[in-house]
Amino acid sequence: MASTPNTTNDEKPNKIETNPIFISADSLHSILSHQSLIQHFHSSLPRISTSTIQTPIRQNYAVSQSSSLLLMPSWSSSTSLPYMGVKLVTHFPQNSTLNLPGIHASYVLFSSTTGQTLASMDGTVLTLYRTACVSGLASKILARDDSKVLVMIGAGALAPHLIKAHLAARPSLQKVIIWNRTMEKARILVENLRACVEYNGVCFESNELLEEIIEMGDIVSCATNSEVPLVRGEKLKYGAHLDLVGSFNHNMRECDDEAIRRGRVFVDNEVALIEAGELVGAFERGVITKDDIAGNLLELLKGEKKGRRESKEVTVFKSVGSAVVDLLAAQLVYEIHIKQL
Template sequence: MCSSSPVFISTESLCSILTHQTLIHHFQSTLPKVSTLLHSPIRQHYSLSPSSSLLLMPSWSSSPSFPYIGVKLVTHFPHNSSLNLPGVQGSYVLFSSTTGQTIATMDSTELTLYRTSSVSGLASTYLARNDSQVLLMVGAGALAPHLIRAHLSARPSLRKVIIWNRTVAKARTLAQKLRESHGFEGLDFEGTGENLDEVVALGDIVSCATNSETPLVKGEKLKAGAHLDLVGSFTHSMKECDDEAIRRGRVFVDNDVALEEAGELVGAFERGVIKKVEIVGNLVELVRGDKVGRSSVEEITVFKSVGSALVDMLAAQLVYETYTTS
């Protein structure tokens, strides 16, 4: 007898199921429960060319209460922007951990955009000031609108969003698109390519999603009480802030792989700016309450994420279970 066919969840269906707010809440409620049940080895990273790469991110459960195995397959082609294509593309495959059968496939490009931004949004609920008013988005690529929506979900006190991009037209186009989107009434969106140091000084939350290999955010320009969210870098050569930002901030990571991969942190360790033991904690520890997030209105907090198979799995689980029960 033939087994049932895997479910194919289209990108349209995935985007209709997920919102940043629901995914932030899902991570917040499930991370403490399942983090000890899931095995997520360090992702495999293969260079296909000097600029492009293939990444494999597996995760599996050791408990029948969470009966899944998942693998994300991702390509990173940063020059795709010139072709008007996403730089990151891929597929997510979900298996049953009881039988090993393939049960679902879905677009991991959109899944990654939602989960990455929602991880930053979740961190923002613990690390950004409750009265944050201004969000600065550094970068205007595919992840930028997701990060903006996630931070707005996490911090409804935000009133102004400044989008900075080297290509000013991209920043202004994204600002206009968001200005015309439903649900953003009363919010001020501005696109700019002006002096980044000046706009960094305005940000209560500064979120970065670029492939920069030269520091963009200077720590001396961060205002007291700012929260710096670093999303773009995942290799030693990539960095979105300078050593001073790391030195000034209380630094948190999404998971411990960031200590080995993120250019901002690896470089700071090598130069003696900060020691690994001085990293305050990771996302699971924040959510569990094992580590205290923001401890004063004046301190600067830094959150560095590189992604993990654990949150990929939780995002895919939410999509699959919502899709099959609706």
């Protein structure tokens, strides 16, 4: 009897369809912790090679006189990071008059192998976590091991994330003092943090005397849109670590020239040298030169540059953000989410 032909081997395999996942803000909060993201950055960033990852300079388009659209792409050809991603950000500072956030963002993650869309996620929340955790990682490297007091300047959306990231990076912290131009916002943030059971051993308070509390800070973290320096360098205590997050253009300054002069300055990436108002202004005024910048975050992690050298040294870390850490944060979110399905 003739055998029945095996047609299965002659047929083309069915195409596997992958439907993109949407990861909401609530899901992001349940997936991420500041501790886990700091650790992910700590272990992943040193393995990144410039030959396998591409990060073009972000594109910034003026939508109106005060509003803008930013595009931040990054892609990797590494088998350990088989992703492409792009963050779309809108900056509408006038939203404060409408009681709305000034920044909104979406993040889209693709496969760098097939180009398929894998996920879209709330880019605003993703940015809050990644920005804070970059600062937390820098604090872990540059702040003193015996840091006790964190001063938080600003009480906006980023402030609670920065506080939690610094607490995760520096468990020695015992007190957090919050200042904001509108002190009621600082007081509300204090109450919210006091309600977090995981921080029962930490004292949270607000204080309107900015210069006095700066003198108390072992770590001083700034997240404002200020165009007038808020941190006077002469007020920083010996051994302080200054974390500057807010400014991203030449008109914005969160500290004065003396803070830059006193400190060993590190940056998250080289873009800070051309974007950050504190640094660009200091270069123009001859306070320091670009050669005086002590290193970037990747060089610190790889051990190519030395961080804190002695206990009385003042360190300064200026971050402006990058698409690389966006991609790494999105990777962690996506891979944890997939495992939970």
